[in-house]
Amino acid sequence: MSAWDRVLKARDKDRPLPLDYIAALFTDFTEFKGDRLYGDDQAVVSGLAFYKGRAVTVIAITRGRDIEENIVRNFGSPNPEGYRKALRMMKASEKFRRPVIMLIDTKGAGCAVEAEERGQGEAIARCLYESATLKVPMISFITGEGGSGGALALASTDEVYMLENAVYSILSPEGFSSILYKDSKRAKEASEIMKITSDDLLDLGIIEGIVKEYDDINENFLKVYEDMNRILTDFMENTGKLEIEELLERRYQRFRAFGKVMWQPE
Known part of the structure; x- marks a missing residue:
């Protein structure tokens, strides 16, 4: 598939x-709300759960299923x-030694x-700063779109995995094409050169690593779950x-190795 096809797959409203x-992965998930400063943001769902009997902290950025839930989130x-x-x-996890x-x-x-x-900028930067030295194991899965610093704030972990048709980018193809071509309608063209x-x-x-989707992720959700489960167990x-x-x-x-990837002088 082309990069744009992957973008459309990642945005599919029926995608898990x-x-x-x-x-699927955890038991006894208990959601914790609020930032103890301003309020609760339901675009971020966080809480405690058990993974194979071990207490863990789970944090997710999620959209909604329908227009009503999307407005809430x-x-x-x-x-x-x-x-x-x-x-x-994250800081509570460090205190109680939870992955x-x-x-x-x-x-x-x-x-x-x-x-x-x-x-907003300070909040994202603080997540990045604290993640660098958080004294517990951290792992991220990009399940759909992983857009810009909004995604990176929760992807500065020890390991990052993507689902096969997920995308991960510095900004959306529409935003990229607006800057590069001065035309957001060239998003399809932009996506092909963004390496997303x-x-x-x-x-x-x-x-x-990549988590396979086996053609249809909804029909084969159990296989996807089993692969994610295996990655989590090994981690x-x-x-x-x-x-x-x-x-x-x-x-x-x-993270030091990224500099070698991005900066390759002649």
Whole structure:
């Protein structure tokens, strides 16, 4: 498929949402709300759960199923209080030594004036800053769209995986084409040069792996779940053997390696 075909697949209204994966992968999920500063942002769903008997923290950015739910969840575009809620959960995980699992499906952070007034940039930057040295294992799955800093705020983890038809980009193809071509209608053309597909990002070393969708993700959701389950099991076992200092060093080296990928002088 072309990159644009993958974009359309990632945006499919019938595609499973992060909440579907939470229900399949974890037991006894208990949602925690609010950022203890402004309010609750329902574009970000976070809470405690058990994974094979082990307590974990689960954080997801999700859109809605229909127009009513999308309005409640701001179409999957978090406001600052959503990122601050996520950060609150991350810090609590560090205190109680719980691994953190992130599930991401967002076009990007909310860009309304009110979001900027409440410190959108600082909230995202704080998530990135704290993630770098969080003393617990962290893993992210991009299940649909992974747009811009809105997605990166919850994808600065020890390992990142993408579903086969997910996309992960610095901004939407429409936004990219508006800047590059001064024409948002050339989004399809822009998507082909942005390197946003799971195959592109695996080749570049930005992600650790791809979760297959077996042609139709809805018909084969059980197979997708089994593959994600296997990745999570391996991640828990492998990181559970590491000392904190080794975990942080590996995370540091992972992000340092990106500079070599992106900066390749002649």
